[in-house]
Amino acid sequence: MTRSGRFAVLLAAALAVAFVFLALPMVAIFVDTSPGALLDSLGSGESLDALRLSLECSALALAVIVIVGTPAAYLLATRSFRGRAFVVTVLELPLVLPPAVAGIALLAALGPKGILGSALADTGVELVLTTAGVVVALTFVASPFYLRQAQAAFAAVDPTLLAAARTLGAGEARAFGRVAIPLARGGLAAGAALAWGRALGEFGATLMFAGSLRGVTQTAPLAIYDRFATDFPAALALSAVLLAVSAAVLLAVRLAAGTEALGRART
């Protein structure tokens, strides 16, 4: 075999190992779940409550992330300023933060004994053990996924096009809304999908910061953990549903944005 032939085999082997390792646990969820258990799980009020709460809270978190994150990422991608590298590093830190650390950090900042705790209490805002607290936890852990992708997508927009828009009389805001966002939309959508997926799967920070109460703070991952001990088939079934929802989110975004745009956003 030629040297390049051997290298090609090595690449293929590495991909095969990665594919099997990542796909097997996900396939196993469906292999181990009987269709009956799946339907039972969907039919139980507790599972439905958890799924509904997961979808609502992650959608709210995503809305906050996109509304605040899009202009913030645009600024980071198009301007250089003192301390920019520091700001980017801090914004990306939650990406590598263990969820338990995120939970502790949120308690230390926004909990009743946290640095903003009494200020929040004075304004009547209650986050710990509330649905709002779930949204805060999801937003905290998921936003770096969007910020990172959005920043890369805006950075990939040809600056001469933005300059041309301004030459033609468009203001800064108009260039952002009419030129930059449409051109970056593939990357923005990919970032939103990743952030949504991360929010749907959040467990540790939610449990520590928001607790676990059916219909209020018990999201699907918490309901899965709650059932894991006593009802493994039900836990599997709910896992299968969550996996399917997450896959549908990813797929929908891929279809909406077009794979071409996604491919560009990755570079």
Added chain:
Amino acid sequence: MRVRVAAAALVSALALAGCGGSGTPDLKVSAAASLKSPLTAYAKAFTTAHVQLSFGGSDVLAAQIRQGARFDVYAAANAALPEALHTQRLVERPVPFARNRLVLAVPAGSSARGLRDLERPGRRLAVGSATVPIGTYTGQVLARLDPSERALVLGNVRSREPDVTGIVGKLAQGAVDGGFVYVTDVNATRGALRAIELPAAVQPTVVYEAAVVRDGDHGRQARAFIDGLLHGRGAAQLRAAGFGPPPA
């Protein structure tokens, strides 16, 4: 020559990291979260084996054993979970090794004097999830209250935590005003929490049982570990932490 020295160093490092040497085997002990302080101290003093402790909700630990996790010892906060594993032939006959009792825990600075103080609207309570022993015991307490009082308590429940660690954590952070935990959990906080005793009429019987996990590689050491919980250093640590002796 240099390569050979490096290889020898690597091999010995792997041996140290891996099996803990040939003299003392690794004993994997899975134990209820409420046993954390006494078992950590006992494990340090246990010389027959090097003890690796894994703490969690007794229900989750039992599920792990059911899914094939290779623990050597299982120590639960009730009798039902080890007995169920015994029926499934996953563990040897469980033995009761300690008793505990439920209390209402409140932050040290709380003005609450009894359960009534936490039944008022707006008070926040954390309890154990129904699947974990602390949650089952709490359910027994609530079932013995009169229905109107039970409704008030349940109305104030703000979180159902997967193990006692979660309840104690929520209390310590001031996220809730009270929670049902074991008296030993309050002792372990060294003054951060205060225990309010429950009326004897609602107090459930809390017995901890331990069992040797079947098909483990260290049956002899596992039995020695459990023996020490009954009489020996483990028992001494349990008493020091506030656990009662097992029922005779």
